[in-house]
Amino acid sequence: MSAGRPGKRVADIEPARLGQLNAGAVEAATLTECLAVDFAALMRTALPETGADAMAAMQQAAGEGISRRMALAARLIHERRGLSAVEELRHHVSDTVRGWACFMIGAAGNMTLSARLAAIRPFADDHHFGVREWSWMAVRPHIAADPDSAIALLADWTAEPSERLRRFASEATRLRGVWCAHLGALRQSPEKALPILEPLQADPAPYVQDSVGNWLNDAGKDRPDWVRSLCARWSVENTSPATARICKRALRSMNRKG
Known part of the structure; x- marks a missing residue:
């Protein structure tokens, strides 16, 4: 997950601020705050109707990694509220709660890839950095299962006015994405x-440039000649500072080795 602004250590978060995060009254401002949220406490406040057994399950999983806890929260909510709860969660103040909705979409059965991407779209365009990261992580397994169809669908997103949606198309298909499985075929x-x-x-x-540069930097670990050739062609075809920045980022690991 991209960290947004630099964060403090969890121990440095003031108790009052942590209480607001756990109550779902404010959004996390940093990655550190995202990681500090007590999911059981947040669920108890934001979705009390999920029941005591759900809270207990979340409490028991407190030591698990955050991605596993996100998936667990989504499953517990889906079992009790169904997929119809997604729309309600999408408008919640808490970025973590909106992230749970992302994972509900990711875990939903009997949904085509096209429908799944359409459902995740509002979250991919969310104003909060954390929700945007959860959006692509939640649907990543489905992209990995059918990368050709995903690329065909997401190619249209590259023309969107929103830089967040354009970035999603790149970030969701990264070969060696962070906190997720690699895409072997790509x-x-x-x-x-x-x-x-x-x-x-x-x-x-720049938000999109960084993602494309990182995408190609990943590709360079397996296909360095291809990345060098592509960047060379782009640099001739387009002399913009944006292209230069992308290519510099794309070649950074290879240039360090070279």
């Missing part, structure tokens, strides 16, 4: 993702 054949990468080669938003 590691072997990164050129399959050109329908997403080509339209973003001179994207004006």
Whole structure:
């Protein structure tokens, strides 16, 4: 997950602030605050109707990694409220609660990839950095299961006015995405993702530039010659500062080794 602004240590979060986070009254301002939220306490306040057994399950899982706890919370809510709760959660103040909705969409059965991406779209465009990260992580297994279809669908997102949606198209298909499984098919054949990468080669938003650069930096670990060739072509075709920034980021690991 991208950290947003630099954070403090969990122990440095003031008790009053932590209480607000656990009550779902405020959004987390940093990754540290995201990680500090007590899921059982938040569920008790935000969704008391899920029941004491759900709270107990969340409390028992307190020592698990955050991704597992996000998935567990989503499953518990879905079992008791169904997928219809997603719309309610989407408007909650807490970014963690909105993240639970992302994982409910990710875990929902009998949903096509097209429908799943349409459902996750509002979360991919959320104003909060954490929700945007949860959005692609939640649907990542489905992208991994059918990367060709995902690329075909997400290629259209590269033309969206929102830089958040354009960035989602790149970040969700990263070969070696952080906190998620690698995409083996794209590691072997990164050129399959050109329908997403080509339209973003001179994207004006640094947020998107960083994602595309990271995407190609990942690809360079398996296909360095391909990445060098692509960046060389882009640099000739487009002399914009945006393209130069993307290529510099794309080649950084190879240049350090070289």
